[in-house]
Amino acid sequence: MARQTLSQLLENMGSGSAVALARLMTLVEREGREVGRILEAIAPQLGHAFTIGVTGPPGAGKSSLVDGLTTLMRAAHKTVGVVAIDPSSPFSGGALLGDRIRMGQHYLDKGVFIRSMATRGSHGGLARATLDVMKLLDAFRCDYVLVETVGVGQTELDVMRATDTVIVTLVPEAGDSVQVMKAGLMEIADIFVVNKADRDGAQRMMTDLSLMLELKYSNRPAGQTAAPQWKIPVLATQAINNVGLPELFEALESHHQFLADGGELERRRTTRRQEELLARVEYAVRRRLTDQLELDPALARLFEEVGAGRLDPHSASEQVLRSEFLKNGGEL
């Protein structure tokens, strides 16, 4: 893409063009060489949006929850960006379509921008692209950016860690309370939601979660209790019947306020930006090496030796770091 066209796109997005925004999203999703220039250009505009992650097992009603929250946010005259991370299996088209159709009422609303991330990139590609898409929505002046993920793989955890507030959504099925512990959801939740709360076992589930949280608080080292602590709420909702959503919206606002008051919001964002730098260096190094592989016979030989098992990967990695391979690469 010519530099001029990219500048034009950025300018158009700046003037509120959703078409330009969508095209820029496609560019960052493809991880092409324009990504650097896009991120550099939007950097001064970042930090406005309050970002919210919604995660939980499949079938927990996350899409309905996001849908309902979007309606409430729009009623409060706020603009909303929604990013949904969908599994890329070619078999799952049907279910996904169903989810998206439910968001249909918002498609005609210019104050809402919805993006499904369809590609399952390797080596953190999906997480990286999702973070960049969230930044574009932030630069587009969305007041809220909601990102919805399924499960708790590394990609999902990486994305959740990049949000200001994480909502973990569960359903009152038996066994879920055990799974929440195992999956490490406990560590990332700022708000718990028991959705489909009209089903059997909802009360039991909420009690279980509250007890686990008590246990978590009581295990905290005494020294840490001096700072004000966020008390993770456990909320009951029936997203498709619009029950409990105003309370959830309130809890979100409270958490945002809590983060802002104590300076925790800025601390989290600082850590996040520095972590992103490390991740980008890692990725650039990988990319540079794989590019160099075709140009540099010495590096190609090293890879061959490792591939054949004649040189162990650890020793080879030290050779790479001592060498000029990383420096010789062209512009990334």
Place this chain on the structure above:
Amino acid sequence: MARQTLSQLLENMGSGSAVALARLMTLVEREGREVGRILEAIAPQLGHAFTIGVTGPPGAGKSSLVDGLTTLMRAAHKTVGVVAIDPSSPFSGGALLGDRIRMGQHYLDKGVFIRSMATRGSHGGLARATLDVMKLLDAFRCDYVLVETVGVGQTELDVMRATDTVIVTLVPEAGDSVQVMKAGLMEIADIFVVNKADRDGAQRMMTDLSLMLELKYSNRPAGQTAAPQWKIPVLATQAINNVGLPELFEALESHHQFLADGGELERRRTTRRQEELLARVEYAVRRRLTDQLELDPALARLFEEVGAGRLDPHSASEQVLRSEFLKNGGEL
């Protein structure tokens, strides 16, 4: 640790000391500076073991399956290494203990070595440590190395990709057949097992899986069908009653034979070793940068600028790569 002690440990492991093996595992799990020397030392001994990954949702009976396979492998006079990746939640101690106790019959058997990976490392730490532990078991001359993981997060996928054969274990509960697609298990399975096959819905589940596999085969580009293809079997087991396990063991042997005959085993292992090199370079770069941060004021300033949001992470990563930061680091 003094160099001599490490050499001694390596020598003792070479002479069959399980105590030395366990201590070396602890060292690689801690990711200390000895890891390089350990991997270098064992490199010439690698490639003997046939590695098998067992994955699936929580409660699918993976531990019983691994237990039963171990018994069969021992009956065939083979030595076995077992690596179990357990979630690190402090709350899940009870369930884990239960799983491990079931393997109890093998604890006194010198032909079986069992290791639970308890730490959930960040930045691929758990996957890296698991791969290294598998290598130690290989160097210890285990004929089979079984590695058991829960779910399909990035760590689990990384570990499964590092094995020769992947068994995906499911149970005949409704909804599982949808989840298998979503979770991307389809892409990694060499053998499907429907465990607890005496339960309702087992036959339905097996039919579903077979149909999905048919669909997968029929979607293959025509050009790819020239090479011999592995036909992924769908097997029924009741691991705790020892039903179907001999057939599973046979399927494992067939797959191993298939891989060896077509040269696919060596191709997979070659790719794997080269991928490991890339991952190790990435990790070494991250570690070098974080170490340098305390020593180099210019790098510290760069991180500060990024943290404060005054410099975007992408531009900063280009500065890092153009700089001497990566070269200045001491020995890793």
